[in-house]
Amino acid sequence: MADTPASSGAQLLRIQEVAAETGLTNRAIRYYEEMGLLEPAARSEGAYRLYDRSDLERLRFIRSLRDDAGFSLAQIGQLLEDEAARERNREQFRASQDPEERRSLLADARSRVDRQIATLEMKARRLADMIADARERRAHLDRHMAELEGGPDPHPERTRAEGSR
Amino acid sequence: MADTPASSGAQLLRIQEVAAETGLTNRAIRYYEEMGLLEPAARSEGAYRLYDRSDLERLRFIRSLRDDAGFSLAQIGQLLEDEAARERNREQFRASQDPEERRSLLADARSRVDRQIATLEMKARRLADMIADARERRAHLDRHMAELEGGPDPHPERTRAEGSR
DNA sequence: CGCAACATTGACGTTCACGTGAAGGTAAAC
DNA sequence: GTTTACCTTCACGTGAACGTCAATGTTGCG
Numbered sequence: 043m044a045d046t047p048a049s050s051g052a053q054l055l056r057i058q059e060v061a062a063e064t065g066l067t068n069r070a071i072r073y074y075e076e077m078g079l080l081e082p083a084a085r086s087e088g089a090y091r092l093y094d095r096s097d098l099e100r101l102r103f104i105r106s107l108r109d110d111a112g113f114s115l116a117q118i119g120q121l122l123e124d125e126a127a128r129e130r131n132r133e134q135f136r137a138s139q140d141p142e143e144r145r146s147l148l149a150d151a152r153s154r155v156d157r158q159i160a161t162l163e164m165k166a167r168r169l170a171d172m173i174a175d176a177r178e179r180r181a182h183l184d185r186h187m188a189e190l191e192g193g194p195d196p197h198p199e200r201t202r203a204e205g206s207r
Numbered sequence: 208m209a210d211t212p213a214s215s216g217a218q219l220l221r222i223q224e225v226a227a228e229t230g231l232t233n234r235a236i237r238y239y240e241e242m243g244l245l246e247p248a249a250r251s252e253g254a255y256r257l258y259d260r261s262d263l264e265r266l267r268f269i270r271s272l273r274d275d276a277g278f279s280l281a282q283i284g285q286l287l288e289d290e291a292a293r294e295r296n297r298e299q300f301r302a303s304q305d306p307e308e309r310r311s312l313l314a315d316a317r318s319r320v321d322r323q324i325a326t327l328e329m330k331a332r333r334l335a336d337m338i339a340d341a342r343e344r345r346a347h348l349d350r351h352m353a354e355l356e357g358g359p360d361p362h363p364e365r366t367r368a369e370g371s372r
Numbered sequence: 373c374g375c376a377a378c379a380t381t382g383a384c385g386t387t388c389a390c391g392t393g394a395a396g397g398t399a400a401a402c
Numbered sequence: 403g404t405t406t407a408c409c410t411t412c413a414c415g416t417g418a419a420c421g422t423c424a425a426t427g428t429t430g431c432g
Contacts, residue, residue, distance in 0.1 A: 058378075068379095073420060088428040090379055103340075108419095110333040112277015115419070141355050148355070152348045159341045162334060168275040169331045175268075176324045183317045190306050190313070223408070233409095238390060253398040255409055273389095280389070 054084060054092040064101045071101065077115050079104060081125045111165055121158050219249060219257035229266045236266065242280050244269060246290045276330055286323050 061068045075081055075091075080101065083094035093101075100122070107113045107121065123131070135147050226233045240246055240256075245266065248259040258266075265287070272278045272286065288296070300312050 056379075067420080069420060069422085072381095077419090086379090086428080088379075089381095090428070106333070106337050110330065110337060145352060145355050148348055148352045152345060152352070155341055155345045155348065159338060159345065162338045162341060165275065166331065166334045166338060168271070169327060169334060172271050172275060173324060173327045173331060176320055176327060180317060180320045180324065183313055183320065187310060187313045187317070190310050221409075232390080234390060234392085237411095242389095251398080251409090253409075254411095255398075 052083075052094060054094055055098070057082075057091050057093070060093045060098065060101065063098060064105055066101060066105055074101070074104060074115070075125075077119065078124050078126070079115065079119060079122060081129065111162060121154075121161060123154060217248075217259060219259055220263070222247075222256050222258070225258045225263065225266065228263060229270055231266060231270055239266070239269060239280070240290075242284065243289050243291070244280065244284060244287060246294070276327060286319075286326060288319060 055063070057068050057071055060066075061071060064071075072091075080097060082091040083097055084092040086092055104118055104122070107118045108115070113121070122128075131147055131150075135144060138144050138147075220228070222233050222236055225231075226236060229236075237256075245262060247256040248262055249257040251257055269283055269287070272283045273280070278286070287293075296312055296315070300309060303309050303312070
């Protein structure tokens with residue numbers, strides 16, 4: 043056995059552990075970084091990627107957006123703030139003592155989350171519509187079956203057979 | 208101007224009209240046929256694809272499964288019956304006078320629709336979970352903002368600053 | 373210090389879901 | 403019957419989202 047990254051103060055994970063934890067592959071995680079979706083919280087002396095808990099959450103969210111909501115990475119990039127902005131904001135938030143500026147940064151984050159919610163709800167509505175349609179198809183089949191069981195004379199649509207040919 | 212396919216008894220459409228109607232491209236429709244997701248109800252003398260209303264519905268359903276639910280064509284193929292089976296069943300249903308056989312065919316169709324509904328509901332649940340998570344993130348931000356507005360002393364987590372270094 | 377198990381950066385390969393011609397037939401209008 | 407817009411079947415190209423391998427460096431236990 044080799045490395046268990048063991049006890050660091052801030053609980054930083056290496057890429058493989060993150061992969062296990064999130065259900066992503068190690069390659070996918072690097073690819074998302076390439077696409078500007080996230081950057082590891084830190085790098086080790088030898089340039090190993092090190093992820094913190096906020097990175098974990100972000101990756102789990104990305105995975106959900108991909109698998110559950112079916113968004114493309116481009117769309118996901120639109121929904122999340124890009125990593126450049128994310129870092130700038132974190133930095134600025136920590137640095138800023140001015141409550142007014144902090145408030146403004148929080149407000150920005152909130153409006154982003156609101157956009158995410160709106161987007162997800164739209165998808166949920168479409169899905170609900172599909173389910174409703176499917177239920178209707180089911181009901182239709184049920185009526186047809188009942189028609190066979192009971193007397194064959196359900197809804198007199200077109201009694202005349204089309205059999206001219 | 209050339210062709211308006213005009214009045215056929217059974218209202219058959221050519222591929223481009225189907226494309227316009229469903230929002231798919233002409234190429235995509237042919238690709239779905241290649242993948243065994245559907246076959247046109249008929250072909251013209253010169254091998255033009257001709258689609259009926261049931262084909263239209265099927266294509267719209269496929270599009271929804273792709274765009275709204277985010278399924279792959281392979282998954283869609285699992286959910287729909289494959290075209291071979293579809294044709295066999297249609298044929299058999301029309302031919303069969305035996306109510307018992309018709310009932311059995313209807314029952315098969317119904318169980319397929321049930322599977323579709325179950326699958327869609329699963330996705331809907333996952334999406335709902337995501338939305339709930341997003342709402343929670345939003346609430347969290349709101350609490351932070353309130354904390355700034357009001358007196359800065361919200362939830363005494365770790366009052367001790369970590370600043371040893 | 374040495375080794376095993378991790379990691380790094382390229383770079384090329386692959387699958388899916390089509391896009392985009394090319395080369396040639398077809399359907400109706402004129 | 404010719405034109406024009408549509409269609410057909412190959413067949414190769416493309417972008418997204420990774421898989422996979424090679425060559426090399428890094429960690430940390432023993």
